[in-house]
Amino acid sequence: MLAQITAGKRVGRVRIVDTPPTTGQLYLLDNAKRNSATGEEMRNLWRADAERLQLPAEDFWIFDSQFIALLHFDEADTLLRVERLTEPAEVTRYAQVRDAAIHHSSPFEHFASLVAAAHE
Template identity: 55%
Template structure:
C-alpha cells in the first residue's frame, strides 16, 4: 500500500506508545541522546522520498499527551527524519483531539478510498488491522483527516512551542 497508492497516504496516530518503537535499535540510540535524522538507507525514508519525488504525499497527525510519554517523545525526535524525507507530520495535544472529537484509534487512509484501522493491546503491540473500502467508513476517515489536519501543528512548530514537560 505504501508504494502503490496514487496520491495520498494519511495516518492518525493515537497511541501513547508503540511496541515496534520500543523494540527497535533506534529506541536505545534515542535513549543515549543520539539525533535520529534522515537516513536515505532506511527503507521508510527511502520510500517516502521516492513517493514524494513522484508527486505523492505522505501525511500524518500524531496525538500527543501533555506531558508527552516517552514513546511520544521518541516519535517527536525520530519523526524529524521522516519530515526530512518528505513526510508532512503534524501534532495535536490529546486534550484538543478529545475536544474536537477525534477517535482514539489509529488508521491509515489511502487516496481517500481505502481505510486501514489498527488494533493494539495495552502495551502498543499491533494485534491486527481491518481494511475497508466501504464508502461510509472512508467518508468518515476523510472527515477525521480534515478535522485533525486543520487543528494540528507542523512538527517543527509544535516542538518549538511545546517542551517535553509541557
C-alpha cells in the same frame, strides 16, 4: 517516499500527544525530523484538543482515498491486527477525521518548540 511525493501523492500523519508527553512520544517527536526530511508531513495535536474536537481515538492510515487500514492494539499498545475498510462511506468518514486533525494540528517543528519551551 520522495518518488511518491514527486508523483504528486501526499504522505503525512498527525500524532496525538499527551500532556506532558510520554517518553515514547518525545522520541517520536524527535524522530519526526528524519521523516520530515523525506518529504512526509509530520504534525502533532494535543490529546486534550483531540478530545475537545471529539476526534475518534482510532489509529488509522488512508491509502489513495480508496481504503483504510484500521489498526487494533491491546492495552499494552501491541498491534493485534490491521482491518482493511473499503466501504465508501467509511472511507469518507475517516477522510473527514483526517482533515479535521490536520486542520487543528501543528507542524512538528512548531510543536517541538512548544514542548521544549515547556521543559525549560
